[in-house]
Amino acid sequence: MHRTTPQTTATNRPRQTALWTAGLTAMALGAAFSAGQARAQGAGIFKGADLKLGEQLIAQHQCTQCHTQKMGGNGAAMYRPQGRINTAGLLRGMVEQCNATLNFQMFPEDVTAVAAVLNRDHYHFKD
Numbered sequence: 757m758h759r760t761t762p763q764t765t766a767t768n769r770p771r772q773t774a775l776w777t778a779g780l781t782a783m784a785l786g787a788a789f790s791a792g793q794a795r796a797q798g799a800g801i802f803k804g805a806d807l808k809l810g811e812q813l814i815a816q817h818q819c820t821q822c823h824t825q826k827m828g829g830n831g832a833a834m835y836r837p838q839g840r841i842n843t844a845g846l847l848r849g850m851v852e853q854c855n856a857t858l859n860f861q862m863f864p865e866d867v868t869a870v871a872a873v874l875n876r877d878h879y880h881f882k883d
């Protein structure tokens with residue numbers, strides 16, 4: 757009964773189920789736009805995303821600190837628009853994967869907000 761995103765992989769499904777259950781509650785509270793979002797693959801999925809929230813979450817979850825440890829510099833080298841993450845949908849999927857793997861427990865709209873900030877600052881996908 758929950759919706760699955762096209763990026764869903766078998767390995768993180770249990771956690772996603774929990775996330776989606778939480779997500780449904782959030783949607784019931786009025787964030788109904790995420791349903792349409794899950795289907796769209798272009799940069800349109802970032803339209804209306806809460807960029808302030810995304811920035812907060814990136815700081816809160818120390819994304820940059822960890823990436824800096826792995827990559828050196830300011831960590832931005834982790835974000836490779838020419839690499840395998842080469843569409844808006846894949847970018848959002850990657851953030852969802854980090855979310856599940858690292859147990860951040862972000863809601864679907866949080867994941868979208870984070871991905872939207874990364875797109876604005878690093879990936880610049882247009883469609």
Ligand code: HEC
Nearest residue numbers: 817818819822823826834835836837839841850851854870
């Ligand atoms: C504990 C360490 C750690 C934390 C915390 C972390 N990441 Fe990552 N992240 C990684 C590693 C390692 C990779 C490279 C994975 C790979 O290449 O398979 C990665 C890769 C990525 C990529 C793919 C980059 C590309 O273009 O290939 C994105 C996007 C990303 N992380 C986003 C995030 C976001 C957003 C957060 C915070 C909400 C976050 N990460 C937190 C370790 C971390």
